[in-house]
Amino acid sequence: MSWLSSFWRSSIGGKVTMAVTGLMLFGFVVSHLLGNLQLLQGKDKINGYAKWLHDLGPMLWVMRIGLLAIFVLHVWTALRLSRANKNARPVAYAKPSTVQATMASRSMLLSGLSLLVFIIYHLLHFTLGVVSAEHHDLKLADAGGHDVYTMVTTAFSVPAIAIAYAAFQVVLFLHLSHGIQSMAQTIGLHHARYSPMIKTVSFLVALVIAGGNMLLALSVMLGLVGGAQ
Amino acid sequence: MKVILHIWRQDKASTNDNFKQDGRMVRYELADVSPDMSFLEMLDVLNENLIEKGEESVAFDHDCREGICGACGVVIDGVPHGPERGTTTCQLHMRSFKDGAEIYIEPWRAKAFPVVRDLVVDRGSLDRIVQSGAFISVNTGAPQDANAIPIPKSDAERAFDAATCIGCGACVAACKNASAMLFVGAKVSHFAYLPQGRVERDSRARNLVKAMDEEGFGNCTNQNECEAVCPKEIPVRVIADMNREYLRAKAREG
Secondary structure (H helix, E strand, O other): OHHHHHHHHOHHHHHHHHHHHHHHHHHHHHHHHHHHHHHHHOHHHHHHHHHHHHHOOHHHHHHHHHHHHHHHHHHHHHHHHHHHHHHOOOOOOOOOOOOOOOHHHHOHHHHHHHHHHHHHHHHHHHHOOOOOHHHHHHHHHOHHHOOHHHHHHHHHOOHHHHHHHHHHHHHHHHHHHHHHHHHHHHOOOOOOOHHHHHHHHHHHHHHHHHHHHHHHHHHHHOOOOOOOO | OOEEEEEEEOOOOOOOOOOOOOOEEEEEEEOOOOOOOEHHHHHHHHHHHHHHOOOOOOOOOOOOOOOOOOOOOOEEOOEEOOOOOOOOHHHOEHHHOOOOOEEEEEOOOEOOEOEEEOOEEOOHHHHHHHHOOOOOOOOOOOOOOOOOOOOOHHHHHHHHHHHOOOOOOHHHHHOOOOOOHHHHHHHHHHHHOOHHHHOOHHHHHHHHHHHHHHOOOOOOOOOOHHHHHOOOOOOOHHHHHHHHHHHHHHHHOO
């Protein structure tokens, strides 16, 4: 245990924990988007996907619990490291300045905590049906309890909800655009020629993911998807 | 030219209980500054004026004034070593500032760098990190021929880039998290590419990171501010090197 605890308590151990859990959460965000893009392929397609996921049974719960554990570890470690960082500079500069750090890199804690709030809202909305329960009820109403198509298209036809979801994608973009490149650096991947490329790819991948999610919410709001189908 | 200075003044050394020790920013006006003066010469002139007036002079660290010793260093308008890239404070000249400029001068700010007085900080934490493993052990015998062990040119250059570190601490001062990872990364990278250094690479990586953590530095969040202010322009590549060396050492640990 001393091996693990000394690694876990070390600064680099903490950073690597952030990178590895971040990579896993990134994988989830990608599969979440790919799954949900089936919304654009019609009601049967997305509802069939929802049914397939639910029919996984125990495997679904393994994935859910695993995802929750990774998520908690990511947030917990972020808070631990942030507190240490704050303690490392007890007196702030009278005239602070930033030379080259990007806005995304400087706001990781803020963007991360905003995403935490958004994810809690998102789960309460579409998974647990606590917030705007009428949307969640639609999911259960027909098609064997997997009618996510009607649930999502009804919810996003409310402009306030669609815009709120879309706005949080900007936060997700900021978080991922720094996070993806940061993962590579933290696990020791750095190359004179490829590191600038990793930065560009990081930016573009974050843009595609956030843009894809935004597309779903806004296309429903604008009436391009949903309605009488 | 004329400048208006805001300088951190602090009589007593900082302690862990009272890091601020009643310090404050004090305003000074200084006329007849030559654009050809170095930043430290400008502070010398200020101090002569203060001594003539019977006031306490401003304490600041300096030694070689050639940009190679790492002793000098103050935060100028929020940027360690001031506005010029790849420059120590002693090699910065007043021509980098506009006539009538207001200049804020503060000490390095980090828990691991307690203020001794005014702009002077105690950088003993960096020395203790070096003592924990930033060396190679050669216990006996005469040095062998310099070219007896061939070293690829790219490795030699990577090692040398890291070895240019003068230990000034600007990376810590610039980091939003007061992290020393550019400094420690430079020490790791300096030896990791050389055959003489590879003998102790595992224990070095472990010991340096442990010593760094014990000194109370923050953690790198890859914002690269350190790289921007390093007077020797050491790249953040050395931090990736350190991460890799540390992971390798932990993986091989029994």
